[in-house]
Amino acid sequence: MKLRTRVCKKHSIKNSEAPEEDSRKSTNYPLSCVDWSSNEDIYFVSDDHQIFKWSDVSRDSVEVAKLPDDFVPTDLHWLLLGGRSSGGGKGSDTLLISSNDGRFVILNKSARVERSISAHGAAISSGRWSPDGAGLLTAGEDGVIKIWSRSGMLRSTVVQNEEAIRCARWAPNSTSIVFCQGGHISIKPLAANSKLIRWRAHDGLVLSLSWSTQSNIIASGGEDFRFKIWDAQGANLFTSAAEEYAITSVAFNPEKDYLLVGTFNLLKLCHSNGWSYNSARFTTPSVGSFFSLSWSADGTQVACGTSTGQLIVAYAIEQQLISRNLKATSKSRKSIALKDIATGTQDVLDFPQRVVNFGLGYGHLVVATTHQVHIYNEKYINTPIIIDGRNDTRVIEVSKKYFMILDASSIWVYTYTGRLHLNPRYPGSQAQIPLLTWRSLSLGLDVLAIRDNSDPTLLHLFDLIPGASRQYDPHSLRAKQQLAEIAACRAGTAEDQFVAFIDANRELFVSETRNLSGERTDEIYKIGTQLIAIMWASETNILVGVHDSCYSIWYCPGEGAADPTIIALTTITLDTAEFGKHITIESFEDAVVTFRCAGALLPVNVNMYCEVLHRALLEGQWQQALKICRMGQHASLWATLAAVATRKHQLQISEEAYSAALQIDKVSYLQHLKTLTPSSAEQMAENSLMLGRMLEAETILLHGKKIEQAVGLSLRMHNWRRALEIAQKHKADHPDLMPRVIQERRKYLKALQREEWDPLYLPHVIKEEADNTSE
Incomplete structure (x- = not known):
């Protein structure tokens, strides 16, 4: 990938402070205030107090307004209402410009000043609208950060000290602010009673900051000639080699994992992990240091303001x-x-x-x-x-x-x-659309998964099967922690659709989008820890994930998720020391996983036998699957076949597979299953129970009107509350179930030598004692 640049305007202006006889000479003021008002128009302003607009259509700039002569701009930022940065609000777009005398002004689309507010006792170094469009921040050289409403009313002062603040930026979710003072970087959460996170970042002054909306990481550039990347807790993820000059600007792409770095006469396009795609060097003519970098809302173009007053527009090619x-x-x-x-x-x-x-x-x-x-x-x-x-x-x-x-x-x-085929909607979806990223969405074979932005623990699953009810009534799945990344499987059949996700603790979970009976399921199973990224294979239900220093391949993450033994047998973990650091998954097609590290593509083969086995199982070729396992003779093959065969009620094949995988307890259980009526609700429920899918087993029994067996299943699992709930619900048709549950509960407590403590059972104990007293 490369950057293609174009110098759009030489911003030469007349020096208003020069003597009258020298007014014919022109000087170049630094251009540090640049931003996009749309994907085609750039607004910029310098010390000449004139606001210009450059159009990508006409390739020319025009003056749109003039600021007061005593107003020297230091920062400029558009709030694009109805676009990405505003959370879908309504109204006209709004421009924020801050100055070196502590004032900021709010202008409308026609560049008319709506508010002019004196905010700080020194120059304002940063003035930024929040990503959700609810307000703005101003950070000044007086060491103060203030938050204001959209109309310019002061809401709070969140930071107050004596050290000058050079730069400040919002977190993508508008709940924190990152700012730099001297060589330190600080993160201030806006929640009540939250602590400030502060760390030493650079040997010299920190000159610029950027917070990625895609990866929730922070980039910084400093006078020590380096740029660095940090996570949201201040841990260093990447430190660049020293450049020739100070890093004056950094900017993450709003839509892709790109980072643009600016220094003297040099633009560098990097991956968000830090390694460089390409550099664009300017020598003839010299453009000076890059003071301002602003990506367009669609992430395809970037506007750059330089110390010599030049406006440069660049876009990525190749x-x-x-x-x-x-x-x-x-x-x-x-x-x-x-x-x-x-x-x-x-x-x-x-x-x-x-x-x-x-x-x-x-x-x-x-x-x-x-x-x-x-x-x-x-x-x-x-x-x-x-x-x-x-x-x-x-x-x-x-x-x-x-x-x-x-x-x-x-x-x-x-x-x-x-x-x-589908235009999915869910509660609050329209307001969330501008804040969604590619990490919030995943398109599978027959399911679309969307993470809820207002509640990141919630996952909406839409059916893509024609005529399915969940096309317009999604099933919502709730995790315990916030979701960091989601991935819906891209292969399988309509009954074998799974979604995997990584939560905020970097733990990996898998859930079915529907079970064999087509019912919704809320069961979530943990199958991995310390994951950074995941991806499903393009043609099979094999999952690959990257850890810090290794990668794992789950050959049966869906069917075997509920059984830790199966997951252990079908998971392979390999070291990535020979690859290097900061590995990402580029693609997973057929049996080849392609990793990317420092720009290099590194293809790695997964077990070919497992790939062929999955394809045979998708087509229901059970005898062919047996031949593949006998040929490969690997525990992961047999365990994969056993899990899939058990789920599909192929008991004979399942028994042989478990036997070959040395799972003797499951072989004995399968022999018990064979004594039950073939394909009956009891046998299918016991089959699901062997895979650890207790909710699925109970659902099968209840749908088959096997109420006594469903209560018995809950009692066997010591799920006392559920047993009582089912018995109470069906006591009219099955009056003998309640006494049975109470009696089993009494036996259980007697064995433990304890009194009843469950509030659901206490009324029944009291009633029974009262009946005994009356007798």
């Missing part, structure tokens, strides 16, 4: 996606090269509008321009299907049957024929 035999590379702002690696043929696709995003997979290329979506089939590359009216596409995700688009207004799921 972005590359690879899927099997296809490789798509962006050649310019309006063209993409699609190459078939197998045949060596290449087609250059030109578009009438600027390319905003593109996705590749399953034999299709989906390209989003500013107002259209183009769908290419690799077999019919010259006849794309075009969808009109899709503006500002932020995320494209492709799956086997559908592809998903997240734009500025909603989420859309299309078939590859261009037909709209």
Whole structure:
């Protein structure tokens, strides 16, 4: 990937303080106030007090307003109402400009000053709207940070000391503020009674900060010639090599994992892990230090203000996606090269509008321009299907049957024929759309998973099967901790759909999107710890995850999730010391996992026998699956076959597989299952119970109207409350169940030599004692 830059305007202005006879000379003021008002328009202002707008359409700049002569701007930030930064609010867009005399002004879209407020006793170094659009912060050289309402009313003073604040930025969720003083960086949570986090970050002054909306990490640049990356607790994740000059600006891309770093005459495009994609050096003419970097809302362009007063616009090219035999590379702002690696043929696709995003997979290329979506089939590359009216596409995700688009207004799921399949909505979804990222969404084979932004512990699951009720009534799954990353499986059958997620504690969980009977399920199983990233295979239900210094492959994460023994047998963990640090998962297609480390692609093969076994199981070829296991003779193969066969009620095959995996207890249990009536509710429930799926077993018995057996199951599991609940619910048809539950509870307490303590059982004990007394 490379940066292509263009110097848009030499900002030469007249020095108003020069003597009259020298007024014909022009000087260059530093350009430190630059921001996008839309994806085509840039506003910038310098010490000449004039606000200019540069248009990408006309390629020229015009003056739109003039500030007072005593107002010297230090920062500029647009609040784009109705766009990403505002949380979907209504109203006209608003511009915030701060000055070196402690004032800030709020202007409307037509550049008319609505409020002018004296906020600080010294220069304001940062003035920033919050990501949710509810307010703004001002940080000054008087060591004070204040939070204001959107209309300019003071809400609170969150930081107050004597050391000057050089830069301040909001957290992506608007609940914290990061700021720098001297060589230190501090994070101030806005919650009541929360403690300030402060650490020594650079050897010299910290000059710039940026907080990523994608990865929740912080970048800093300092006078020690280095840029560094930190997590939200202040732990160092990356430290760059020393550059030739101080790092004057850093900026994370709002939509992708890119970090742009600016220093003297140099722009560097990096991955959010720190390694560099490409550098753009400016020598003739010299542009000086980059004081301001501002990405456009769609993340495709960046505006840069320099110390010599130049406005530079850059955009990333040679972005590359690879899927099997296809490789798509962006050649310019309006063209993409699609190459078939197998045949060596290449087609250059030109578009009438600027390319905003593109996705590749399953034999299709989906390209989003500013107002259209183009769908290419690799077999019919010259006849794309075009969808009109899709503006500002932020995320494209492709799956086997559908592809998903997240734009500025909603989420859309299309078939590859261009037909709209689903426009999912859930409570509060419209307000959350601008704050969603690609980490909040996952498109599976037949399910769409969306993390709720207002409650990050909540996951909404939409059915994509035509006619399914959950297309417009999603099933909500609640985790114990906030969700950091989600992934819906991309293969399987309609009954074998799973979703995996990593929570805030970096623990990995798996849940079914529906069980074999098609019912909703809320069961969540933990299968891993200390995970950074996960990805499902493209054609099988195999999962790969990256830890700090190793990676793991789960060959049976779905069917075996409820059984720790099966998970242990089917999980392989390998060291990544030879790869290096900061590994990410690029793709997982067929049996090849591709990792990326420091820019290099590192393909790794998973167990080929497991890949072939999964494909055989998807097609129901049980005898073929047995042959594969006998040929491979590996415990993970047999355990995978055993878990899938048990779930599908293939008891004979399951018994052989468990026996080969040396699971003798399960073999004995299977022999007991064979004594039950084949395919009966009792046998199917016991089968589910063996896999550890107690809720599924109970559901099978209740649907089969086996009430006595359902109560007996709860009693066997010592689930006393559930046993009492079922008995009370069905006491009209089964009056003997209540006495049985009470009697079993009494035996249990007698064995423990304890009195009754459960408030649900106490009324029954009191009633029984009263009856005995009356007799």
